[in-house]
Amino acid sequence: MAPMPDPLVFLHVGDLHLTKPEARNAGDFREILRQIDGIAPKTAFDFVYLPGDLAEDGCAAQYRILTDALAAHPHLPVRLIPGDHDRQFGRMDDFRAFYADLAASRTVPAPTEWDLDRPPEHVAPDAEVWPVETVPHYCACEDIRGVRCLFVDIVSPGYGRKGIGLDFRLGREQTLWLNERIGEAVDEKIPVAVFMHAYPDDLREPDERLDIGGLFFEAGVRLVEMGHTHYNELAHDGHTLYAAARSVGQNEDGSVGYAVAALDGPVTSWRFKALDRAWPFVLITSPADRRVATRPATAENTGLERDAQGRIRVRAVVLSDVDPRYVHARAGTGAWHRMTRVSDRVYEVWLPWPREARTIQVEAVHPDWTGHGPDFVDTDVIAPVTEFDGPDVVALIPDKPGSDVPNIGAWTQKGVRGDQLGPNRNGRKW
Structure with a gap:
């Protein structure tokens, strides 16, 4: 088969909540960047x-x-958006x-200014006419590695204050912009990844929740990458993978770190990298795991x-400070097969795929590995699809599109605990 282009690969560092x-x-963030x-x-x-919530109180000293x-x-x-x-x-x-x-000092998208009807504090909330205000939106549309990346600002259009509660909004102009950019991508058969602070279901206006969640599902948006939850979570509705990464600043979810995500051809993959784990780090980018296919x-x-020989193509991204000593893969408990580096970010092998196999495992070994112990060796494991759907099977739009309802629960191999410990669900109030 023809060679595949390189996947889109990005690293997601969760909500910082910087104070001093x-x-x-702050020290953890500096170490993550290093x-x-x-x-x-x-x-x-x-x-x-x-993904936003960069500064705990949004003040200059914290920025x-x-x-x-x-x-x-x-x-x-770097790409960033604001949080609440x-x-x-x-x-x-x-x-x-x-x-x-x-x-x-560096290349980042310029904000877009749009007019919004929004009540300032001196206007009664029930006033029939709200004054128009021009508000910068920190949104952007970039095509990277053949993927349309849409950075969506759900904070600037709001008018919430501390103690009042969340006020995530899009506004009319940004909603139209989002619809147009996604519609163009669908027409051009370009995969779409959306970057925003929270689930669409967290938007303040019920109509916006349904409109955006339904848009993402119908358009087949591949990935929505978010912060806000403070915990690692993956939710998949049959079309779109919603992925949230744990907070750096208000963390109850385990070791601090960052998520690594990839869009590789038709497959979307995601895994969390703990800061205290030594290199290397492995992410299988193809085939798809059955939970997110x-x-x-x-x-x-x-x-x-x-x-022609009945083999499947296995691809993986390996991140490290130096080239691994070797990277290899196997199906189930079968033999290991050495993978070949086909680009600066992808290792690949054509792997025999026996009928009874249920997992694919990729392992990378650092030159410093001594031959024993968990450090300097890393493994990713997936359970690929073993039975394909018939032609009549379709994914049904969920009752609450764009929400965490279809979350897949605990998936420890990917760093997902499934207990939702954070201020927006079951954790501390912070």
């Missing part, structure tokens, strides 16, 4: 994503911590100043097409 330079979360900037080669991933941390890694590609804590006191002046300084499941859209 000497705080533990580790990421040590990945070799530098082209092994496309960008680092920060200075972020500015200084990023300045130590000037060539690290970046509007903690009903304004975003300090966030906007921080973003303007960031744009002066697109429905209807076919050989083509699960990455399980066979070659």
Whole structure:
């Protein structure tokens, strides 16, 4: 079969909630950036994503911590959006100043200004006519590695304040923009990944919740990558994988770290990298695991097409500070087969696929591995689709599209505990 292009690969560093330079979360963030900037080669991933809630109180002194941390890694590609804590006191002046300084020193998308009907504090909430205000939206549309990446701002259009509660919104202009960009991608058969702070079901207006969740499902958006939950979570509705990564700043979910996600052909994959785990790190990017495979499941859209010898193509991204000593794969408990590096970010092998096999395992070994112990060796395991759907099978739109209802629960191999410990579900109030 023809060679496949490189996948989109990004690293997701969860909500920072920065407070003071000497705080533990600030130190953890600096160490995460140092580790990421040590990945070799530098082209092994496309960008680092920060999903909002950068500063605990949205104030200038807290953004200075972020500015200084990023300045130590000037060539690290970064994409970021605001979260509700970046509007903690009903304004975003300090966030906007921080973003303007960031744009002066590295390449980030410029905000888009749109007019919104929004009531300032001196206007009664039940007023029939709300004044129009021009509001910068920190959204962007970029096509990266053949994937349409849409960064969506659900905070700037809101007008919430601390103590009032969440106020996630899109607004009319941003909703139209989002519909148009996704519609163009569907027409051009371009896969779509959306980056936002929270699930669409967390939007304040019920109509927006249903409109956006339904849009993502019908358009077959491949991935929606989010923060806000504070815990690792994967939810899959048959079309779209919703993925949230644990917070760096308010963490009850386990070791601090960052998520690694990839879109490789028709397959979407995701796994959490703990900061305290030594290199290397492995993410199987094809075939798809049955828990996150697109429905209807076919050989083509699960990455399980066979070659003339009945073998399947297994692909993996391996992140490390140096080239691994070797990377190999096996089906079930079968023999190991050495994988070949086919680009700066992908290892590949054509693997015999016996009928009784139920798992695929990829293992990478660091040159420093001594031959025993868990450090300097890493393994990813998936359970691929073993039975394909018939032609009449379709994925049904869920009752609450764009929500965590179809979450897949615990998946420890991917770093997902499934207990939803965080301030928005079952954890501390912070």
